Amino acid sequence: MRIRIKAKKKMGSFSMALNADISGDRIGIFGNSGSGKSTIVNLISGLLQPDSGEIFLDDKALFSSQQGINLPPEQRRIAIVFQQAMLFPHLSVKSNLLYGYKRCRAEHRHIKPEALIDLLKLKPLLERGVNRLSGGEKQRVALGRAVLANPRLLLMDEPLSALDNTLRFQIIPYLRSVSEEFNIPYLFISHSITEMQLMADQILVINNGEVLEETTPEQLARNRMAHSQNGYLNLLRLADPVDQNGLFSYRWGENLLLLSTGNISGESLFELSSREIILFKKHPEAISARNLLECTVAEMFSSDGRVGVVLSAYGKKLVAEIVRAAADELSITPGSTLFAAIKASSFRKLR
Amino acid sequence: MLLTQEDITAIWLSLQVALTATAISLPFGFAAAWLLVFKTLRGKVILEVLVNLPLTLPPVVIGYFLLLLLGKNGWLGKMLAETGIQLIFTWKAAVIASAVVGFPLLVRSIRLGMESIDRQLIAASRSLGASWYDTLLTIILPLSLRGIVSGSSLMFARSLGEFGATIIVAGNMPGRTQTIPLAIYDYTSSPSSTTMALSLCLVSVVISVAVLLLHEMLDKQLDRSTAS
Structure with a gap:
C-alpha cells in the first residue's frame, strides 16, 4: 500500500x-x-x-x-x-x-x-x-x-x-x-x-x-531514549519458564534469564528499560542482581547527551543506557566486552 | 360524571386534532432538529429563532397571524380557495394552530436527543460504508428515539390544551371545531354549568396522566433496549 x-x-x-x-x-x-x-x-x-x-x-x-x-x-x-x-x-x-x-x-x-x-x-x-x-x-x-x-x-x-x-x-x-x-x-x-x-x-x-x-520504530525509540520516561524499552518475548527457587527461569537465546514475574506456560511479553541495565567492564565478584550477561558492544548511539549501548549477547540484542561520562570512563567502544547486570525484578510483564 | 353528546365529540375532536398535529409535525420537527444539530448553515440563527418563536409569542398572536395567512384574503388562503380548499373555521385549522404552537417543544426534545449522539458514531457509520441518509435512518433516527418520543408526548399534551390560537383560526363551534378547552371555556361563562366544566376538566386530567404514563413506559422500554 x-x-x-x-x-x-x-x-x-x-x-x-x-x-x-x-x-x-x-x-x-x-x-x-x-x-x-x-x-x-x-x-x-x-x-x-x-x-x-x-x-x-x-x-x-x-x-x-x-x-x-x-x-x-x-x-x-x-x-x-x-x-x-x-x-x-x-x-x-x-x-x-x-x-x-x-x-x-x-x-x-x-x-x-x-x-x-x-x-x-x-x-x-x-x-x-x-x-x-x-x-x-x-x-x-x-x-x-x-x-x-x-x-x-x-x-x-x-x-x-x-x-x-x-x-x-x-x-x-x-x-x-x-x-x-x-x-x-x-x-x-x-x-x-x-x-x-x-x-x-x-x-x-x-x-x-x-x-x-x-x-x-527502532530508530524512533533510540532517538527518544533520553526524553522518554523509562528510556529505551527492550521488548522480550519469552516462553515456558521453569521454576527456580520461586523465580521464573526463561530461555533467552542460548542463555537463561531469571525473572521475578511470568506466566507458568505459554509466551509472555516483557519490557526492560535500558536504564535498568548496569554495565561492568570486568566480571563483578558478588552481585545481588540475578542476571549477569557477558556481552559485546555491537554499536553505540547517542540521544541528547545519553549513550545507548547496543549489547549483543547469546544471539540476542539489548539496549543499555548510560551517561556520556560512564562511556568515557569505561572506554566503551563497539567491539568491547562487557558484563550486564539485570535484576530479576527489572522485567515488567506486558502480556 | 356528566357528559353531553357535544362534550364527547369535543373529546374525540381534541384527540384527533392533537394526534394529527403531532403526526404531521414529526417529520418536519426531525428535519429541523437535524439541520440545527448536524449542519453548518448560513443563517442558522434565523432558523433557530423561527423554530422557537411560537414558544415566546402569545398563542393569540400566532392565531391572528395564521388567520391573516389562511383567511379568505390571506396569501395562502386565497390560493387554497382557488383550488376549493377552505381551512379557516374547520378542524384542520385547529390542527395547524396546534402544530405551530407545539412545534418548538417537539424540535427541542428531538434536538436534545440528537445532541447526545457521539459524533464518532456517525463517523464510524460513514466509514463503514453508509451514505448520509443511511446513517440518518440507521444511526441518528434510532438513537434520537427517546427525544422523539418525549417531544411527541409534549407536543400531544400541548395540543390537547391549545386554546388561544385555535379559537381564532378554528372558532368555537360545538360538534365541529370545539375541542375540550373551548368547551370548558363555554361552560365557565355560564354559572349553572360548573359540574359540566368540572367533568371535562376531569377528562383532561385523565388524558394528560395517560399521555405522561405512556411516555414514561416508552422511555423505560427504550432505556432497557439500549442497556441490554
Whole structure:
C-alpha cells in the first residue's frame, strides 16, 4: 500500500500542512496529543475535507482539489477503529459486526464473518447488547466490525489508549493477526513508542500539523531514549519458564534469564528499560542482581547527551543506557566486552 | 360524571386534532432538529429563532397571524380557495394552530436527543460504508428515539390544551371545531354549568396522566433496549 498526501487544512488556530509519501502494510503515525494525528485520520477517511491538495491511496485519488475529486467516506473503503470502541449502542454485537459487511459490495466481500468471529473469539458475545461488554471485548468487536467492512485500509486511531495496560497488550496480537490473516494494510496512530515497536514497520512522526520525519520504530525509540520516561524499552518475548527457587527461569537465546514475574506456560511479553541495565567492564565478584550477561558492544548511539549501548549477547540484542561520562570512563567502544547486570525484578510483564 | 353528546365529540375532536398535529409535525420537527444539530448553515440563527418563536409569542398572536395567512384574503388562503380548499373555521385549522404552537417543544426534545449522539458514531457509520441518509435512518433516527418520543408526548399534551390560537383560526363551534378547552371555556361563562366544566376538566386530567404514563413506559422500554 502506498499513501500520498499533500494537503492543507486550517481549523481555527490549528493549521495542518501535510506532505508525505509512504509505502508499507504496517504504517505508524506517531505524535503527541494535539499534533494532528486524528486530523490525518479524518482527512484520509473523508470525514474532513482538506482546504487544498491531494490524497492518493495507491493509484486512486481520494481527494484532489485540482481534479475536483472528493470521494465521500462510504466510497473510500477505509474503516476506522476508534480510541473508544464506538459501537452502535442500539444494536447487538452481531448487528454491529455486520453493519459494514452488509453495506459492502458483493465483489469486495472476501472476508467471511465466521472466520473473523472465530479469530477474534467473539462467538459467545454475538447476541449480547454492546453495553454489557468489557473494554477489551468492545475493542475486539470494533476491530471485527471494521475488518468485516472489507476495507482496503484500516485506520487505527489510538485503539489501545482507552484500555488499561494489561488489556492493551492482550489486544495487540489480535490487531496484528487480523491484518495479516486477511491481508489488510493498516495505519496505526499512537503516542506510545512501545505500541509503535509492536505494531509498525515504518513511522511518520507528526508535530504541529506537519510531518517531522519518516523513520522506523527502532530508530524512533533510540532517538527518544533520553526524553522518554523509562528510556529505551527492550521488548522480550519469552516462553515456558521453569521454576527456580520461586523465580521464573526463561530461555533467552542460548542463555537463561531469571525473572521475578511470568506466566507458568505459554509466551509472555516483557519490557526492560535500558536504564535498568548496569554495565561492568570486568566480571563483578558478588552481585545481588540475578542476571549477569557477558556481552559485546555491537554499536553505540547517542540521544541528547545519553549513550545507548547496543549489547549483543547469546544471539540476542539489548539496549543499555548510560551517561556520556560512564562511556568515557569505561572506554566503551563497539567491539568491547562487557558484563550486564539485570535484576530479576527489572522485567515488567506486558502480556 | 356528566357528559353531553357535544362534550364527547369535543373529546374525540381534541384527540384527533392533537394526534394529527403531532403526526404531521414529526417529520418536519426531525428535519429541523437535524439541520440545527448536524449542519453548518448560513443563517442558522434565523432558523433557530423561527423554530422557537411560537414558544415566546402569545398563542393569540400566532392565531391572528395564521388567520391573516389562511383567511379568505390571506396569501395562502386565497390560493387554497382557488383550488376549493377552505381551512379557516374547520378542524384542520385547529390542527395547524396546534402544530405551530407545539412545534418548538417537539424540535427541542428531538434536538436534545440528537445532541447526545457521539459524533464518532456517525463517523464510524460513514466509514463503514453508509451514505448520509443511511446513517440518518440507521444511526441518528434510532438513537434520537427517546427525544422523539418525549417531544411527541409534549407536543400531544400541548395540543390537547391549545386554546388561544385555535379559537381564532378554528372558532368555537360545538360538534365541529370545539375541542375540550373551548368547551370548558363555554361552560365557565355560564354559572349553572360548573359540574359540566368540572367533568371535562376531569377528562383532561385523565388524558394528560395517560399521555405522561405512556411516555414514561416508552422511555423505560427504550432505556432497557439500549442497556441490554
